[in-house]
Amino acid sequence: SSDVCSSDLVLSGFTLSNGAPNGSLYEDESGGGVWCESNNVVVTNCTITGNHAGPDYNGGSGGGAYGGTLNGCTITGNSGGVGGGASYSMLNNCTIEGNGGVGEGGGAEYCTLNNCTLTGNWAYEQAGGAEYCTLNNCTLTDNESDWGGGAYYCTLNDCTLTGNVGY
Numbered sequence: 001s002s003d004v005c006s007s008d009l010v011l012s013g014f015t016l017s018n019g020a021p022n023g024s025l026y027e028d029e030s031g032g033g034v035w036c037e038s039n040n041v042v043v044t045n046c047t048i049t050g051n052h053a054g055p056d057y058n059g060g061s062g063g064g065a066y067g068g069t070l071n072g073c074t075i076t077g078n079s080g081g082v083g084g085g086a087s088y089s090m091l092n093n094c095t096i097e098g099n100g101g102v103g104e105g106g107g108a109e110y111c112t113l114n115n116c117t118l119t120g121n122w123a124y125e126q127a128g129g130a131e132y133c134t135l136n137n138c139t140l141t142d143n144e145s146d147w148g149g150g151a152y153y154c155t156l157n158d159c160t161l162t163g164n165v166g167y
Contacts, residue, residue, distance in 0.1 A: 017047075030066040034046075062083045063078035063085065063100075070086065071092045087111065090112050106128045122144045123146075127151065140162070
């Protein structure tokens with residue numbers, strides 16, 4: 001199961017891997033690596049890898065992380081119904097690579113990303129890199145999906161997009 005973090009907690013220097021939530025409600029199926037009660041929870045210098053959230057498109061979000069503020073983390077090889085890497089999180093100086101969304105938002109969904117790199121993320125439907133996010137000073141490279149390979153319904157400020165593919 002995933003690690004659940006409540007308010008005003010700092011989790012630093014850990015590897016969170018092979019997690020999968022177990023529940024019947026959407027929220028119970030979210031946050032395969034770490035599920036944070038609010039963005040007051042800080043996850044810093046962690047590796048979040050190989051986690052899964054939700055069984056399908058209607059299932060959970062945030063295969064790697066759900067909620068929280070992530071600083072200097074590597075989020076790689078996670079999957080979810082939506083938001084394969086992270087959902088509803090604040091990400092600062094993070095690397096989001098090789099994550100997938102069965103539905104949408106392979107790298108990140110409903111997040112704010114600052115100085116992050118999103119590379120090689122994918123989604124079957126839309127937004128290989130990021131969906132419904134605000135990205136500031138980020139780099140999006142080689143992300144893929146049916147619509148919006150790099151970003152879909154996002155606000156991008158001073159970002160670089162290279163080699164993203166929407167079919």
